[in-house]
Amino acid sequence: MQEGSFPLHTGMFYLTGPQVLHQQISDQQDPMYELCLHVNIVPLEAEHGPETPEDWGNRWEMAEADACMRQLQAMPATPTLDSYNAMHWFLTAYQAWQEREFGAFTTIRQAIIQILLRAARVHQSLQPTLPARNMNAYRYQLATQYIRDNYASPLTLKEVADELRIGSRQLQRIIREYANETFSSYLEHYRLTQVCLSLTHTDLTVKELAALHGFSSGSYLHYVFKKHLGVTPAHYREQQRQK
Known part of the structure; x- marks a missing residue:
């Protein structure tokens, strides 16, 4: 991308824009498919005159859109952690297009x-970009990004290590060094974080949440949730909705 080269891995999400030159070089022994979403962004003309009740929020929305575009135009062409899970929304758009579901547009x-x-x-948020020299820090960020992109699947230490082309024991040491916990613990904590968000913002059952967020069953999710948070999923949901 531009004048730099960066390794690709399964589950990686990236944005490009006008005047950003990039190309992907695939390993013939380990090819990957790329899903693309092409978007034309056209600025809207603001309407002059007093704002009516029907127009409520339009000016705020346009101001936010302008600020977002300025932010994106200023982004450096280097890898950064997808800490706000934009990849999830890419997959949501792709699924809607593929299934042609009602309300897809x-x-x-x-x-x-x-x-x-x-x-x-x-x-x-000034998220630090991937270090160029510290290989362990670089591998840690790649590993945690891969975990976040694939946490809902039956993920294993070996699978992540294979993606990084390193051994399982080496990856375990790296995660312990930077996260002060094991691979299994990191994965479980991240899954629980996503479960908490779903409990707060959806009405999905514990069984449905388990299937959505990588737990083997609703009963196991119930056990792990209470063990780490001290309350049941139902109690947690009730607490959050009373705030």
Whole structure:
């Protein structure tokens, strides 16, 4: 990308734009498919005159859109952690297009907005880019990004290590060094974080949440949740909705 070269791995999400030169070189022994979402962004003209009740929020939305575009235009062409999970919304848009579900256009439009906003937030929060020299720090960030992109699947230490082309024991040491916990513990904590978000913002059952977030069963999720948070999923949901 531009004048730099960066390794690709399964589950990687990236944005490009006008005047950003990039190319992908695939390993013939380990090819990957690329899913693309092409978007034309056209600025809207602001309407002059007093704002009516029907127009409520339009000016705020346009101001946010302008700020988002400025943020994206200022982003450096280097890898950064997808700490706001924009990849999830890319997959949401792709699934809506592929299945041609009812309301697909609205779903895709909302997903695109979320992709752009979440990518801009990463830059705004000054998330550190991947280190060029410290290979262990670099591998740790690649590993945790891969975990976040694939946490809902039956993920193993060996699978992540294979993606990074290193041994399982080496990856375990790296995670212990930077996260002060094991691979299994890191994965479980991240899954629980996503479960907490779903409990707060959805009405999914514990069984449905288990299937969505990588737990083997609803009963196991119930056990792990209470063990780490001290309350049941139902009690946690009730607490959050009373705030």
